[in-house]
Amino acid sequence: xxxxxxxxxxxxxxxxxxxxxxxxxxxxxxxxxxxxxxxxxxxxxxxxxxxxxxxxxxxxxxxxxxxxxxxxxxxxxxxxxxxxxxxxxxxxxxxxxxxxxxxxxxxxxxxxxxxxxxxxxxxxxxxxxxxxxxxxxxxxxxxxxxxxxxxxxxxxxxxxxxxxxxxxxxxxxxxxxxxxxxxxxxxxxxxxxxxxxxxxxxxxxxxxxxxxxxxxxxxxxxxxxxxxxxxxxxxxxxxxxxxxxxxxxxxxxxxxxxxxxxxxxxxxxxxxxxxxxxxxxxxxxxxxxxxxxxxxxxxxxxxxxxxxxxxxxxxxxxxxxxxxxxxxxxxxxxxxxxxxxxxxxxxxxxxxxxxxxxxxxxxxxxxxxxxxxxxxxxxxxxxxxxxxxxxxxxxxxxxxxxxxxxxxxxxxxxxxxxxxxxxxxxxxxxxxxxxxxxxxxxxxxxxxxxxxxxxxxxxxxxxxxxxxxxxxxxxxxxxxxxxxxxxxxxxxxxxxxxxxxxxxxxxxxxxxxxxxxxx
Numbered sequence: 001x002x003x004x005x006x007x008x009x010x011x012x013x014x015x016x017x018x019x020x021x022x023x024x025x026x027x028x029x030x031x032x033x034x035x036x037x038x039x040x041x042x043x044x045x046x047x048x049x050x051x052x053x054x055x056x057x058x059x060x061x062x063x064x065x066x067x068x069x070x071x072x073x074x075x076x077x078x079x080x081x082x083x084x085x086x087x088x089x090x091x092x093x094x095x096x097x098x099x100x101x102x103x104x105x106x107x108x109x110x111x112x113x114x115x116x117x118x119x120x121x122x123x124x125x126x127x128x129x130x131x132x133x134x135x136x137x138x139x140x141x142x143x144x145x146x147x148x149x150x151x152x153x154x155x156x157x158x159x160x161x162x163x164x165x166x167x168x169x170x171x172x173x174x175x176x177x178x179x180x181x182x183x184x185x186x187x188x189x190x191x192x193x194x195x196x197x198x199x200x201x202x203x204x205x206x207x208x209x210x211x212x213x214x215x216x217x218x219x220x221x222x223x224x225x226x227x228x229x230x231x232x233x234x235x236x237x238x239x240x241x242x243x244x245x246x247x248x249x250x251x252x253x254x255x256x257x258x259x260x261x262x263x264x265x266x267x268x269x270x271x272x273x274x275x276x277x278x279x280x281x282x283x284x285x286x287x288x289x290x291x292x293x294x295x296x297x298x299x300x301x302x303x304x305x306x307x308x309x310x311x312x313x314x315x316x317x318x319x320x321x322x323x324x325x326x327x328x329x330x331x332x333x334x335x336x337x338x339x340x341x342x343x344x345x346x347x348x349x350x351x352x353x354x355x356x357x358x359x360x361x362x363x364x365x366x367x368x369x370x371x372x373x374x375x376x377x378x379x380x381x382x383x384x385x386x387x388x389x390x391x392x393x394x395x396x397x398x399x400x401x402x403x404x405x406x407x408x409x410x411x412x413x414x415x416x417x418x419x420x421x422x423x424x425x426x427x428x429x430x431x432x433x434x435x436x437x438x439x440x441x442x443x444x445x446x447x448x449x450x451x452x453x454x455x456x457x458x459x460x461x462x463x464x465x466x467x468x469x470x471x472x473x474x475x476x477x478x479x480x481x482x483x484x485x486x487x488x489x490x491x492x493x494x495x496x497x498x499x500x501x502x503x504x505x506x507x508x509x510x511x512x513x514x515x516x517x518x519x
Contacts, residue, residue, distance in 0.1 A: 020063055021062055021063070023077060024062050024063060024077040024078050025045065025062075025077075026077065027043060027044065027045065027077055027078070027099050027101045027102060028077075028099065028100075028101025028102045029101065032101040033101060036100075036101070040238070041173075041174070041239065042173075042239040042240075043099065043101065044081075044082045044097040044098060044099035044100070044101075044105075044132065044134075045082055045097070045099075047097050047132050047173070047239060047243060048082060048086070048095060048097050048132075050239075050240060050243050051086075051088065051095070051130070051132075051243045051246060051247065052086035052087060052088060052093070052095070053086065053087040053088060053089070053090065056086040056087040057084055057085075057086040057095075058084050058085045058086065059082065059083070059084040060083050060084045060085070060114060060117060060118065061078065061079070061083055061084075061110070061111075061113075061114040061117075062078055063078075064078055064079045064110045064111065064113075064114060065077065065078075065079055065110060066079050066080075066103075066108050066109070066110055066139075066142070067109065067110060068108060068109060068142040068148075069142070072103075075102075075103070076102055076103060076108075076110075077102060078099060078102070078111075079102070079108060079110040079111040079114070080098065080099050080100075080102035080103050080104070080105045080106060080108075080111055081096055081097070081098055081099060081105060081111035081114055081115065082096070082097045082098075082099055083095065083096045083097075083111075083114040083115065083117070083118045084118065085118070085121070085122075088246075088247055088250055089247070089250070089251060091127065091128075091250075091255055092125075092127040092255065093122070093127055093128045093129070093130055093250070094118040094119070094121060094122035094127060094128070094129045094130065095118070095129075095130045095131075095132070096114070096115050096118055096129075096130070096131050096132065097132040098131075098132060098133060098134045098135045098174075098180060100134045100135070100136075100174055100175070103136075103139060104135065104136030104137075104175075105134055105135040105136065105180070106135060106136050106137060106138060106139035106140075106142075106178075107135065107137065107138050107139055107143075107178060107179050108138075108139040108142045108143070109142065109151065112156070112159075115179075116156050116159070122166055123165050123166055126165075126166060126255055126256035126258065127166055127255045127256065128166050128167040128168070128169060128250055128253065128255060129166060129167070129168050129169070130168075130169045130170075130171075130246060131168070131169070131170045131171070131180070131183045131184070131187065132171050132173060133170055133171060133172050133173060133174075133176040133180035133181075133183065133184055133198075134172075134173045134174030134175060134176060134180065134196075135175065135176060135177060135178060135179065135180035136175060136177060136178075136202065137177035137178030137179070137180075137201060137202065138178050138179075159179075160182055160186060162186050162513075162514065162517060163513045163514055164188070164257060164354075164355075164358035164359070164510065164512075164513040164514070165256060165257055165513070166255065166256045166257070167188050167189070167250065167253045167254075167255075167359060168183070168186060168187040168188050168189075169187055169188065169189050169190075169246050169249060169250065170183055170184040170186075170187035170189070170190045170191075171190070171191050171192075171193070171242045171243070171245075171246060172184055172190065172191070172192040172193065172196045172197075172198045172225075172232065173193050173196055173239055173242060174193075174196050174197075175196070175197050175202065175216075176196065176197065176198045176199070176220075177197075177199055177200065177201050177202050178200075178201070181198050181199060181200060181220075184198055184231065185231055185517055185518060186517050187517075188253075188355050188358075188359075189233050189234075189246075189249045189307075190231065190232050190233050190234075191232070191233060191234045191235070191236060191242045191245045191246060191249075192222050192225060192226070192232040192234070192235050192236070192242075193222075193235075193236055193237070193238065193239060193241075193242050194222050194235060194236070194237055195222075196221075196222065197216045197217070197219065197220040197221060198220040198225055198231065198232070199219045199220030203215065203216045203219050206219055222235045226308070226309075226310040226311060227310045227311055228311070229311075230308055230311035230312060230344060230347060230348060230351075230518075231518065232308075233307045233308055234307075234309075235310070248305060249305065249319075251264075252305065252319040252321075252326045252361075253326075253359055254359055254360060257358060257359055257360065257507075257510055257513070258507060259360070259507070260360050260505075260506040260507070261325070261326035261359070261360065261361060262326070263324045263325055263326075264300075264303075264321055264324045265324060266300055266321075266323055266324045267300055267301040267302065267303075268301075269301050270299075270300045270301045270489075271489065271490075273296065273297045273298075273301065273489075274297050274298060274486050274487070274488060274489040274490070275486050276297050277294060277297045277298075277485040277486050277488065278485055278486060280293045280294055280297070281294070281406070281407075281431065281485060285407060285408070285431075285433065288334040288335045288338065288339075289334055289335070290333075290335055291316055291331045291332065291333050291334065291335070291339075291366060291368065292304070292306070292316055292331075292333075294331070294366060294406070295316065295318075295320065295329055295331060295366065297489070298322075298366075298488050298489045298492065299320035299321060299322055299327070299329070299489075300320065300321040300322060300323070300324065303320045303321040304318055304319075304320040304329065305318050305319045305320065306318035307319075307348075307352060308348050311344055311348055312342070312344035312345040312346075312347060312348030312349070313333060313335075313336035313337075313344075313345070314332065314333055314336045314337050314339060314340060314341050314342050314344070314345035314369075314373070315330065315331065315332060315333060315341060315345040315346075315348055315349050316329070316330075316331045316332075316333050317329065317330055317331075317348055317349060317352040319361070322364075322489070322492055322493055322496060323493045323496075325362075325496065325500075326361055326362075327361065327362050327363070327364050327496070328352060328353075328355075328356035328361045328362065328363045328364065329364055329366065330349055330352065330353070330363060330364070330365050330366070330417075331365070331366035331367075331368075332366070332367060332368045332369040332417065334368055334407075337373060338370055339368050339369040339370065339408070340369060340370050340371055340372060340373045340413075341369055341371070341372050341373065341387075341390075341413055341416070342372070342373040342378060342383075343373075343378055343381040343382070343383050343386050346372075346383075346386040346387055346389065346390045346416075347386060347389075347518075347519075349390055350386075350389050350390045350393045351517065351518070353390075353393040353394060353397055353512075354393055354512045354515045356397070356399060357393075357396070357397040357398060357399050357508055357510065357511070357512055358508075358510055358512060358513050360399060360506055360507055360508050361399060362399050362400040362401070362402070362496060362499070362500065363397060363399060363400070363401045363402070363418075364401075364402050364403075364404070364492060365401070365402070365403040365404065365417050365418040365423065366404055366406060367403055367404065367405045367406060367407075367408075367409045367414075367417040367418070367419070368405075368406045368407040368408055368409075369408055369409060369410065369413045369417060370408050370410050370413075370437075370438050371410045371411040371412065371413045371437065371438075372387060372411070372412065372413055387412065387416065389519065390416050391412075391415060391416050393512060393515070394416060394418065394422055395422060396511040396512050397508070397511075397512075398508035398509040398510070398511060399508045400424050400496060400499035400500055401418055401422070401423040401424050402418075402423055402424060402425050402426075402427070402492060402495055402496065402499065403417060403418030403419065403422075403423040403425075403426045403427070404426075404427045404428070404429070404483075404488055404491075404492070405417075405419070405426065405427070405428045405429065405432040405434065405470070405473075405479070406429050406431065406432065406485070407429075407431050407432060407433060408433050408438070409432065409433070409434045410433075410434070410435055410436065410437050410438060411436055411437055414434060419434070419478075420478060424499045425480045425481070425495050425498075425499065426473075426478070426479045426480055426481075427479060427480065427481040427482070427483050427488075427491055427495075428470040428473055428474065428479040428481075428482055428483075429470065429482075429483065429484070429485050429488075430470055430482065430484070431470070431485075432469070432470040432473070432479075433465075433468045433469065433470075434468055434470075434472070434473055435464065435467070435468040440461060443457050443460045443461040443464060447460065470482060481495075
């Protein structure tokens with residue numbers, strides 16, 4: 001528009017503003033949007049519409065465009081990232097939704113300013129931050145050269161800093177390279193749609209770097225991140241499911257670390273389920289069972305929201321409610337490696353403990369483990385360090401911690417799972433067994449190199465088994481309560497009422513607010 005065409009009256013200026021706003025809302029154009037719709041993929045704005053409470057989105061930076069190159073001004077509506085604020089279940093959130101139809105939602109000067117503004121506002125004002133990820137990474141050639149690096153990538157020293165002051169949530173909804181991958185890794189909760197890719201850089205760039213073709217799924221597909229890396233908490237089939245998962249996760253979370261999580265109504269029938277625990281728990285200590293079934297018998301009906309179900313399967317973690325109040329559940333899983341904790345299981349539990357402590361969520365340990373997985377493979381993956389990270393995180397937690405020893409609790413894992421004074425209170429079932437190691441293995445260690453008969457070994461094993469029962473813990477007050485399995489829900493509800501009576505009003509000290517999200 002030349003000078004002679006500039007609007008003069010207020011009416012003309014408002015008309016021009018409306019035209020510019022409408023053009024910006026068209027994103028990369030009707031054809032690109034239509035192709036995505038035909039493929040069953042939502043666009044940046046429709047995702048916001050579905051995620052937020054209707055009519056609550058307040059956009060910032062609608063008229064932002066790329067200004068690095070003059071020719072890009074008319075080709076970059078909203079500069080490829082839709083940002084602003086809205087409500088979820090009538091609570092304030094900040095949101096950044098990447099618009100892949102505009103230069104692949106690549107990062108450049110204007111849209112990075114928009115992200116920084118929403119991030120700072122959400123942190124300072126105390127509400128969650130949501131990233132709907134789909135981006136090709138840094139924009140070329142904007143970021144090339146020393147000026148590009150110094151102006152853009154070096155512009156915000158706090159861009160990738162987490163102090164866990166408010167919850168961060170990320171959805172991997174397409175190609176997520178560069179900053180969209182970084183924000184996914186920094187989030188407290190990450191959901192991934194099948195078919196999306198999360199990686200440092202694109203398959204094309206990775207192929208060039210290593211000199212062989214790399215397939216997107218191998219580089220950063222949902223199986224890799226849900227089963228091997230543990231960077232993804234939940235996997236879904238569609239965008240709509242991903243957005244529903246975000247809403248559900250946030251329903252358990254406080255808006256910021258200075259308040260406790262919201263309280264919900266207790267569904268009818270929640271108390272009756274506890275009676276089924278004895279039907280799930282096998283009589284034989286050698287038989288496995290699905291600990292999720294035990295969890296669902298204890299917590300409020302249909303309230304268990306599991307994290308990383310495909311990763312670190314020796315442990316089960318997730319948020320739930322007890323009598324309407326949010327708790328973090330950590331349980332050994334006898335269905336995987338008999339419940340013996342491996343490196344992945346340790347990483348999974350550690351990260352979950354950090355999140356719970358950062359947002360004032362009490363922790364409940366359900367214990368049934370023969371210890372840690374021993375062997376060369378674990379040592380190569382730094383098992384001793386992972387075990388100590390787990391132990392350190394547990395001891396640094398300042399939220400209430402309750403442990404229920406259901407069956408086995410051996411060796412160092414007794415401490416890692418909250419045994420002794422590593423919990424505020426410990427309860428045991430009559431089926432509990434606690435010792436330095438499984439009596440069968442202990443017998444072999446004690447008789448190693450000796451010509452002991454089967455009768456002598458049997459006598460040693462019997463003595464070790466006798467001294468490993470729940471009664472020993474109860475008699476020396478290493479367990480504060482002995483409870484029947486079907487009374488576990490009632491016990492935990494009452495005990496939490498005691499342990500949550502904090503002078504701080506239930507707000508922890510957040511010692512691990514800056515703990516790395518992965519390590």
